[in-house]
Amino acid sequence: MTDPDIERKLIEIMRIISESEKPVGARNIADELNTRGYNIGERAVRYHLRILDERGFTEKHGYAGRTITKHGTEELKEALITDRLGYVINRIDELIYLTDYDLYTKKGKVIVNLSYINEN
Secondary structure (H helix, E strand, C coil), X not given: XXXXXXXXXXXXXXXXXXXXXXXXXHHHHHHHHHHCCCCCCHHHHHHHHHHHHHHXXXXXXXXXXXXXXXXXXXXXXXXXXXXXXXXXXXXXXXXXXXXXXXXXXXXXXXXXXXXXXCCC
């Protein structure tokens, strides 16, 4: 099993590659990661790209860089769903903390969880 921090970086790298129309190199990925708040160098990006290649999520095009594969696109969609669900869970926790319903006065705030999830 891989460290969750590494998995987040891998997902963000795949996201950057998927946003590009042409192959993306390690230097451009490192620059974009830094603008997104990830402090990671070009050498570390190459390490992560090798992992993505081994998993079949990206494909190397010589010195031009990498593109995301169909398998990588599917994995990225799954990861983004997990991110959205994680956000929902954190929001529910926050609302639970703010609950102040009093049984005796029958007043206060209560959390109600109602979710609609689109199949797509």
